[in-house]
Amino acid sequence: MAKYSDTQKAEALILLDANSGNLSRTAVQLDLPLVTLWEWARGRVHPDVQGMRAGMTQQLGDRMELLAVQCLDLLPGKLETATAAQLATITGIAIDKMQVLRGSATLTLAATLQITDEDRLRELRELMERLKQRQIDAQQGQEVGSQPH
Numbered sequence: 244m245a246k247y248s249d250t251q252k253a254e255a256l257i258l259l260d261a262n263s264g265n266l267s268r269t270a271v272q273l274d275l276p277l278v279t280l281w282e283w284a285r286g287r288v289h290p291d292v293q294g295m296r297a298g299m300t301q302q303l304g305d306r307m308e309l310l311a312v313q314c315l316d317l318l319p320g321k322l323e324t325a326t327a328a329q330l331a332t333i334t335g336i337a338i339d340k341m342q343v344l345r346g347s348a349t350l351t352l353a354a355t356l357q358i359t360d361e362d363r364l365r366e367l368r369e370l371m372e373r374l375k376q377r378q379i380d381a382q383q384g385q386e387v388g389s390q391p392h
Contacts, residue, residue, distance in 0.1 A: 247279075252288050253295035257303060259284055261340050300344050307341035 247255075259269045259280065266284065270277040283292075314334040318327060 249289060249292045249295060252283055252292045253299055255280060256283055256288075256292070256296050257300050257344070260300065261303075261343055263343060304341050304344040307337045307344065311337035311341060 255269065255273055255275060258272065259266065262269045262272075264284075266277060266280055269275075270280045273280070286293075311334050314330045314337065318330050318334065
C-alpha cells in the first residue's frame with residue numbers, strides 16, 4: 244500500500260479542483276488509484292491537509308492570475324504573429340483555472356446540464372424566429388436591389 248504525504252494529498256485535491264471535480268482525469272494525470280483520490284475527495288484526510296489545500300489553492304490561483312496578466316500584456320504585441328493564438332489560449336486557460344480555484348468559475352458544464360427541456364425548447368424557438376427573420380430580410384434586400392430605378 245502506497246503512503247502519500249499530506250502535501251501530495253493537498254496537491255492532488257487542488258488538481259481535482261482545477262479539473263472541476265473530474266476524479267478519473269485527475270487520477271490518470273497523477274497516476275493515482277481512483278479509489279484513493281475518491282476517499283480524499285470525500286474528506287478522508289487529516290485536517291491539516293484541508294488547511295494546506297486552502298493555502299496552496301490561494302497561491303496557485305494567484306500564480307494563475309499573474310500568468311494571465313503577463314499573457315494579456317504580451318498579447319497586443321503578438322497580434323501579427325502565430326503565437327497570439329497560443330497566448331490567447333494560455334490566457335483563457337489561466338483565467339478559467341484561476342476562477343475554478345477561487346470558487347468563482349463562470350458557466351460550467353454542470354450549470355449547462357441544469358437547463359430544462361422547456362428552456363431548450365424556448366431557445367430553439369427563438370433561434371428559429373431569428374433565422375426566419377434573417378431569411379425575410381435577405382429576400383427583401385434582394386427585392387429592393389432588383390427593382391428598376
